[in-house]
Amino acid sequence: MTNFSIVIPAKNESGGLLGLLPELFEQVSVLEVIVVDDGSSDNTAEVAESFGAKVISHNYSKGNGAAIKAGARAARGDAIIFMDGDGQHSPDDVNRLIEAYGEGYDMVVGARGKSSQASHSRWLGNGAYNFISSLMVGHKIDDLTSGLRVVNAKKFKGFIFMLPNGFSYPTTITMAFFRAGYSVKYIPIIASERIGNSHLHVFKDGVRFFIIIFKVATLYSPLKIFFPVSSMLFFTSLSYYLFTYITDNRLTNMTVILFVISVVVFMIGLVSEQITTLLYQNSNQED
Missing domain, CATH: 3.90.550.10 (Spore Coat Polysaccharide Biosynthesis Protein SpsA; Chain A)
Structure with a gap:
């Protein structure tokens, strides 16, 4: 009871x-x-x-x-x-x-x-x-x-x-x-x-x-937040690169910065997801 x-x-x-x-x-x-x-x-x-x-x-x-x-x-x-x-x-x-x-x-x-x-x-x-x-x-x-x-x-x-x-x-x-x-x-x-x-x-x-x-x-799942943000930054950098390449035939610093930021955001989300998974996995094992 x-x-x-x-x-x-x-x-x-x-x-x-x-x-x-x-x-x-x-x-x-x-x-x-x-x-x-x-x-x-x-x-x-x-x-x-x-x-x-x-x-x-x-x-x-x-x-x-x-x-x-x-x-x-x-x-x-x-x-x-x-x-x-x-x-x-x-x-x-x-x-x-x-x-x-x-x-x-x-x-x-x-x-x-x-x-x-x-x-x-x-x-x-x-x-x-x-x-x-x-x-x-x-x-x-x-x-x-x-x-x-x-x-x-x-x-x-x-x-x-x-x-x-x-x-x-x-x-x-x-x-x-x-x-x-x-x-x-x-x-x-x-x-x-x-x-x-x-x-x-x-x-x-x-x-x-x-x-x-x-x-x-x-x-619940950090990657569900970080991945869309990372994707938006990546496609923004890609679009900007295509624009500058077509118009000026060059790769700008802004394109590189946006691309690097997109990768960093994705990696932060991936690490956060792994930490979250381990956290809840440990909680289940304690039961």
């Missing part, structure tokens, strides 16, 4: 935990509930402890990903359920994810629909991430950034060193699981409106998520 640990990263989420934790303990049967207080300035830790949750406290805010890693390291269950502490995730959906996990998947993710997005722009942004990541892995990804998921604890901990301390841990672990050949399932959920203020910022996090899109590709 699989034992489940619930890990909830929380920063100033006392209001959300007041409603969430009683429902969790009443409706979901798990080994433990771990709340990671990420440097809160309110009574998040006290609220969590009052309902019987195990609390891990950070002296200062280290980030959502850092809280996830701290909770995962402390979790004793065979599988770990990650969820937000802001009241968006329903215990009913947690039970649905647990049921789906029992079908033999390595990770089950709650996929939010359009009605669950905070704004139209957020929905469009998430749609772009899902589309690009789906192209990369060759599988349909319904929600790349969902914070509600159940994972095999041993396999998740095998990638814990890769996870960033910020908000992009769902992206990183999703791509890592697909790259390692683990089975992933998405089930639709409805995320409620969060309690309290969001920790996301439109402009700063817009740039950050643009970087995530690039990271999605490099995590």
Whole structure:
């Protein structure tokens, strides 16, 4: 029988935990509930402890990903359920994810629909991430950034060193699981409106998520990014050479530079691909 640990990263989420934790303990049967207080300035830790949750406290805010890693390291269950502490995730959906996990998947993710997005722009942004990541892995990804998921604890901990301390841990672990050949399932959920203020910022996090899109590709297969860039540079150098040869009967320095850059970019991509392959190969051997 699989034992489940619930890990909830929380920063100033006392209001959300007041409603969430009683429902969790009443409706979901798990080994433990771990709340990671990420440097809160309110009574998040006290609220969590009052309902019987195990609390891990950070002296200062280290980030959502850092809280996830701290909770995962402390979790004793065979599988770990990650969820937000802001009241968006329903215990009913947690039970649905647990049921789906029992079908033999390595990770089950709650996929939010359009009605669950905070704004139209957020929905469009998430749609772009899902589309690009789906192209990369060759599988349909319904929600790349969902914070509600159940994972095999041993396999998740095998990638814990890769996870960033910020908000992009769902992206990183999703791509890592697909790259390692683990089975992933998405089930639709409805995320409620969060309690309290969001920790996301439109402009700063817009740039950050643009970087995530690039990271999605490099995590899964770096050569899929570097090869097209290298090819573009190569054909540009070839075209420019033909142009200068026909018009001036000469080979320019720019042609040589573009050609050399194209080769360098390709070699960087090739080396990165080999490093990535070794990384995931070692993770599989540890299982």
